[in-house]
Amino acid sequence: MMRKILIYSILLIALFSGCQKDFLNLAPISDTNTENFYRNEEDMLNAVNAAYASLRTGGQYNAAMYTVGEVASDNTEILDAQAGIDNSQIDAFTTLTNNGILNNMWNHHYEGILRCNAVIDRIPAIEMDETLKNRYVAECFFLRALMYFNMVRTFGDIPLVTREITDVQEGYDYTRDPSAEVYAQIVADLNFAIENLPVTYAAADIGRATSGAARGLLTKVYLTQQNWQEAANQAKAVMDLGVYDLMPSYAAVFAIPNKNNVESLFEVQYIKGGFGLGSPFNNAFAPRLSGQIVTTIGAGGGQNHPTAEMASIYETGDQRRAASMADGYQDGDQFVAIRYVTKYLDPALFAAGDADNNWPILRYADILLMRAEALNELGYAPDGEAFEILNRIRQRAGLAAITSAILPDQSSFREVLAHERRVELAFENHRWFDLVRTGRALETLRAQGKSIQEHQLVFPIPQVQIDINPDQIRQNPGY
Template identity: 55%
Template sequence: MKNIKTIFAAYAFVIFSASSCTKDFLDLAPISQQNGNNFYKTGEDMKNALTAAYGGLQYGGLYYSSMHIIGELRSDNTEITNPNAGSDLVAVDDFQNIPTTSISSNTWAGHYQAIQSVNIVLEKIQAVEMDENLKARYIGEAKFLRGLMYFNLVRVYGAVPLVLKMINNPQEGYTYGRESVDRVYNQIITDLTDAETALPYEYVGADIGRATKGAAMSLLGKVYLTQKRWDLAANKLKEVIDNQVLTKYQILPNYANIFGAANENNKESIFEVQFKGGVSGEGSPFTNQFAPIGSGTAVVSVGNPLGQNIPTADMANAYEAGDVRKAISMRTSYVLAGNTVQHNYIAKYSGTPAASLDSDVNWIVLRYADVLLMYAEALNEQGYVPDGLAFTYLNQIRNRAGLLSKTSNNPDVSLQLPDQASFRLAVEKERRVELAFEGHRWFDLVRTDRALTVMSSKGMQIHHTIFPVPQSQIDINPGPIYQNPDYPN
């Protein structure tokens, strides 16, 4: 990781893994060759352990690949245009993924491995003699990470096991069954509330990139919005906006300045997964992943173009005329050997990797534009107000994109939002084009109960809005771990 670099290998143990029946607890020693029994002694040890927990965000089952596959490819934003991109990706795109495909199993396993790293920090730090303020901050950071990971899990699978302590041996894993969605959300809210209390508004130097108070507040607002607790969502998101002087968050004047390695951790960014090209295991894959198969070096000059998350024609048409975000977010053609090839591809993550799948580009999880649009949505859901405050925040995002404001009684019908329903759809559309390819679209459609309607209207045979529980997990622990409806058992 760029600023909070993973400098040692933490304990890793995926509960319910296929090997848990036969293998001992996986104990990976750090670079110093100390083992877990004598490592966690000082504040510096805990800093390293926490940094390793941040490293979990880079796992293939998290933000290296799974979260953008689920958040974008599952939606109407992107598609697989070349089957050579991978059969499991095609299955997600076509709503044919089954419990034995790698996307479900990698996402489950990666998140629980990362949660184990967080739980180790939370358990081991209690006995360490160190600065109490720093200890409280580390606990807050760890709880933010755990809250984020469980927020991902509950949105992807629904009910999931709720593991809140370090797992010490394989047999402990069998005691955990799937907990109700409500209980998982209650724990997420507890973790994020605790994190908000403990975390600072900002960091400097090498600590830039760690979770902040604003990140915890913003994520908590999104959690409340997902639960349709409009008043709580609006109040929490308003806190983020009202504390702008302390958080330093702002809408950058130029949309292009949000993205790319040169712009990471900017004032619009609230929380990013840090990647660093040219450092073993620290680079991001997005530049290669999103380049069209067959594009050679026309789109990405180093490494193979993999053809994942290709923007749909519907996505390209979603942008209004004059929207500056389109050219920054995606392209519709490239030039290869002097010939123009018509092919959509994502441009937000462009760059020159150090090697294949080894770019310097971060993944933005939360940014301030997301907060403003969520706040506008929460206000509207509490009650439509003609040209009220919700319009202010919606239009702030539109105006930055070079678009005219929408009003309640605009003489231009295309800019008129006369009621709550029309404002609701306007926010949905604005989120789509503002946050395109950042992993939000599928979760937005599910959150607003619009997934079935939207995807069916575009010809997709959608059967379910949550993913299958990996069959391997059910086979290992049948009963406590069971399959979601409409999937084969």
């Protein structure tokens, strides 16, 4: 995000880091902090920036989201147990209820929700420009919706907390609310954000949530709910804004100098340089025993290796493959054949785990593909708009167009579109959620040799949350 947000967030990370790591994170930071903070417009800016900073935690996009979104799917795997038992559990569907990744995911998402709720509840009392006040609230609504969307898709029913908790004991009152209620709140938050966020920002604020980002996320929410008409409508509304387009080449989308480019609706913002705000993926995704050959600085983490099946599915000439993954690395005169993700490499990183790559959450290509999927589900149209969208994505990747002579019905179009989503959005945390929402997870993963059961389409509630509040928080069936 813009440098101003990133620097401010250093202070805010320190301010918000004193909470105990449990469900009672929903309680306030401390009486002293809450009394002396949230006093003026600058404090509110810092508080909003702290909500953005939540995205850069291990329980959100620094680690948990790619473990759930990719490692649990057929896209990537953990090849070395030394890369972490918690990761290996999720990969093999042997996940225990004390899994540290899922516990961090729960804690860090609710910490972020706390930050959003604090802004939303406290900003009405602040004397400041009303338009800016509404924008700050809308930014927090967007962020809260994003966090709840990730949580409800991962755990199912979850506590829905929409206000700042001012009494520690009140945290014990929250039970798991039905997913339908969580989704209703997500939709309401995003609709407010759409109405109160700008379409674009001046240079100093590029990277903040926009109305287009809110519409894009709402598109994905409706697609997940199989509300095809609303998904199609929201995607079209994003397209009609006239501010987004595909980058000329696929590789250019992820080039570090092109952060927050014309294809980007929303990215997690990172900046290298010893601030503690750099991205970890350059090192995390490099092979564990590759030394500094892949990373250039520091060791590889052995996370998120593309599967053999993933490596084989790209069509000949698909430019997305080379931009996304490699089959190995050269160690002197020896080629070490171990696949790794290249999409987030930074050849000039500052230090180990301190790279400049942003993480894409919403891209215009995703919006186009969601529009095509929704249109096809509403009714197959030979060589209609859905075909035009599909071919626009394919042609950018260097592939030939596809016509209804090749895809003669809704089912065949659906299959090819699923393939296009997989290779276009590879390693961006979409695959697991796409498999689950389309009902393909069990069949697809069992075909890959995974022993996945139906109850594992949601993950276990961290046991510590149940231990803290056994009267209200119960485990998902099967765990």
